[in-house]
């Protein structure tokens with residue numbers, strides 16, 4: 346039940362905030378590290394039919410199994426598969442190597458890109474050849490509901506002098522608006538089925554569509570910096586991207602710990618000697634601004650997210666995106682093998698960091714120029730975007746003052 350309630354809560358938020366990647370630090374409590382302590386805590390086993398309450402939220406989302414006998418069979422199969430997989434991967438990964446001395450070994454961090462296949466969308470391929478630089482570009486999806494924000498968005502991009510960006514127009518009005526303003530625009534073919542979602546859909550439906558559209562860009566060998574339109578550009582983001590991971594994303598976090606990960610100690614006093622349990626936490630990646638390389642794990646991620654969202658449209662795309670990225674393989678579930686990087690939260694700044702912290706630090710932080718600012722934490726997006734432009738571009742020192750920290 347917990348899962349279901351959360352699902353509808355997220356949907357309500359998505360609708361009322363009109364496309365916002367709302368805040369709520371759904372900090373993902375990932376996993377308790379120490380299995381033996383877990384066993385102490387949950388004597389029936391972690392995978393009994395009654396997960397502990399804190400786990401139920403995630404547990405209920407997608408992966409319930411029926412009877413325990415069926416479950417143990419699945420576990421056995423999964424185990425078998427796991428044992429078979431490694432040898433099969435050797436030809437893919439190439440030669441075997443001996444491990445070097447202490448301190449010299451490094452895992453493969455950057456996955457190879459796919460062989461570009463332009464046949465998936467020749468019209469888009471032609472457009473991308475003209476627009477992309479170094480096979481990468483900024484992509485935003487927009488319908489006429491976000492027209493005003495889109496205008497601030499592309500005006501800021503032009504001001505910085507970024508040529509490689511593209512708007513995927515989801516309705517005729519926004520397509521016309523882009524043409525009128527000479528904004529690089531791509532309109533999908535009407536026969537591409539899922540287009541009615543883009544025209545009539547709320548933010549949630551558009552979110553699912555986003556991952557399907559992105560796939561074509563990746564299949565054709567392009568890296569995409571996916572961008573919501575409630576974002577102001579102050580520098581060229583391509584000068585600040587590392588390109589060493591499958592997914593490089595801005596964070597909803599607000600300090601070193603919440604953005605980059607920390608050890609959150611859970612206390613269970615009745616356990617006495619073992620009352621402190623160490624957990625690994627990180628604030629979610631923001632699925633409204635991420636750089637994704639054209640690799641197999643990246644495309645698998647898009648497919649997983651789009652697949653789950655089409656089965657359960659009430660899920661919040663950002664929650665699904667993070668679950669797929671971070672949950673490890675476990676019995677009955679195979680995790681994604683994708684490399685991740687969290688962007689610098691002062692350079693790729695969310696609006697909580699700006700309004701709660703940065704704008705108040707006249708001496709230091711407010712002197713720094715971020716690369717982008719995403720108004721993800723606030724529903725009054727347009728006025729805040731304009732104030733950000735006034736502050737950082739037009740030099741109006743008091744432009745950010747009228748707004749409250751939160752809502």
Ligand SMILES: *[C@@H]1O[C@H](CO)[C@@H](O)[C@H](O)[C@H]1NC(C)=O
Pocket residue numbers: 601
């Ligand atoms: C956060 O991390 C950065 C980079 O590692 C470091 O320079 C900075 O001092 C840290 N900030 C705090 C408050 O610990």
